[in-house]
Amino acid sequence: MIVAMQERATEEQIDAVIDAMVEAGVNVHRTTGATQTILAGVGPTANLDTGKFELLPGVLYVHRISSPYKLAGRAFRPEGTVVEFANGAKIGGQKVAVIAGPCSIESSEQMLAIAACVKKAGGEFLRGGAFKPRSSPYAFQGMGIPGLKLMHEAAREHGLMTVSEVMEISQIEPMLPYTDLFQVGARNMQNFNLLRELGKVRKPVLLKRGIAGTIEELLLSSEYIMAGGNYEVILCERGIRTYETATRNTMDIAAIPVIHKLSHLPIVGDPSHGTGRRDMVPALAKAAVAAGADAILVEIHPNADKAASDAAQTLYLEQFEQMVVELRAIATAVGRTL
Ligand code: PEP
Numbered sequence: 214m215i216v217a218m219q220e221r222a223t224e225e226q227i228d229a230v231i232d233a234m235v236e237a238g239v240n241v242h243r244t245t246g247a248t249q250t251i252l253a254g255v256g257p258t259a260n261l262d263t264g265k266f267e268l269l270p271g272v273l274y275v276h277r278i279s280s281p282y283k284l285a286g287r288a289f290r291p292e293g294t295v296v297e298f299a300n301g302a303k304i305g306g307q308k309v310a311v312i313a314g315p316c317s318i319e320s321s322e323q324m325l326a327i328a329a330c331v332k333k334a335g336g337e338f339l340r341g342g343a344f345k346p347r348s349s350p351y352a353f354q355g356m357g358i359p360g361l362k363l364m365h366e367a368a369r370e371h372g373l374m375t376v377s378e379v380m381e382i383s384q385i386e387p388m389l390p391y392t393d394l395f396q397v398g399a400r401n402m403q404n405f406n407l408l409r410e411l412g413k414v415r416k417p418v419l420l421k422r423g424i425a426g427t428i429e430e431l432l433l434s435s436e437y438i439m440a441g442g443n444y445e446v447i448l449c450e451r452g453i454r455t456y457e458t459a460t461r462n463t464m465d466i467a468a469i470p471v472i473h474k475l476s477h478l479p480i481v482g483d484p485s486h487g488t489g490r491r492d493m494v495p496a497l498a499k500a501a502v503a504a505g506a507d508a509i510l511v512e513i514h515p516n517a518d519k520a521a522s523d524a525a526q527t528l529y530l531e532q533f534e535q536m537v538v539e540l541r542a543i544a545t546a547v548g549r550t551l
Pocket residue numbers: 316342346397398399400421451486
């Protein structure tokens with residue numbers, strides 16, 4: 214950590230800060246400049262509350278250098294994490310993966326039609342919500358485990374893996390036989406009890422960024438899962454809430470390269486929730502691939518306008534097929550395949 218003192222800080226104030234740093238167990242290296250004194254603290258600063266140093270008299274600012282997350286940090290696995298699945302699919306490798314399906318599972322016919330389309334387009338994962346976190350308690354809440362079974366059957370018929378959201382601890386066990394990748398939704402990014410429990414599961418977890426979650430908070434949330442021994446965590450940028458109202462959320466494309474720099478975990482782009490608008494989804498999907506996303510997660514439906522949830526952001530199957538062709542060109546341009 215670096216503590217920069219104010220220009221007019223007195224010797225007493227500087228000594229008091231040094232004492233506080235030493236007391237916290239860090240070695241202090243002092244640099245006395247012509248106008249300003251800088252104190253560099255080396256040692257166990259990762260879990261230190263740097264805020265308390267900021268309050269000391271004479272301090273200008275405090276800057277933390279080492280990250281508060283360890284297992285999620287790039288240094289833990291400099292080569293990057295690749296999560297592998299039973300159908301041979303990988304997320305985090307050279308190939309950009311495609312995860313597609315409806316927001317909500319509605320019927321067997323719907324899932325079979327979508328699974329065939331995803332397979333034909335070259336996708337590897339079928340997504341679908343069985344437990345839906347709806348903003349209104351009166352909106353469709355999902356088909357639950359019977360729906361998940363329908364998705365699992367459709368996926369297996371086409372050699373696809375399944376992705377579905379888990380909203381609470383009690384759903385993990387019944388979902389296990391039908392779920393290849395557990396999704397933690399934006400609303401649960403900081404449901405720490407759920408994250409801890411998923412740390413004990415031996416299946417990969419797709420952790421979505423919360424609408425008000427910073428990148429550091431997302432990485433700390435992933436640390437909860439990894440601390441339990443489950444290192445198969447995949448992060449997802451799905452848009453955050455800003456003052457902009459033209460789109461449902463503001464898709465933070467910059468989060469993709471930032472996360473690649475800070476962490477070894479793969480990162481998925483979700484342009485469906487990222488924009489909330491069908492007409493904007495392909496543009497943001499392309500931007501995400503160009504920015505280095507390891508997979509694209511997208512909502513599709515044969516009768517998109519009639520989808521039980523998130524209809525406005527759901528692509529028709531033909532639109533999805535066309536988008537995948539375009540994504541492939543972008544992937545090639547940035548040295549990847551799709
Ligand atoms: C979803 O994937 O359908 C979903 C509810 O996503 P999010 O948690 O990002 O809103």
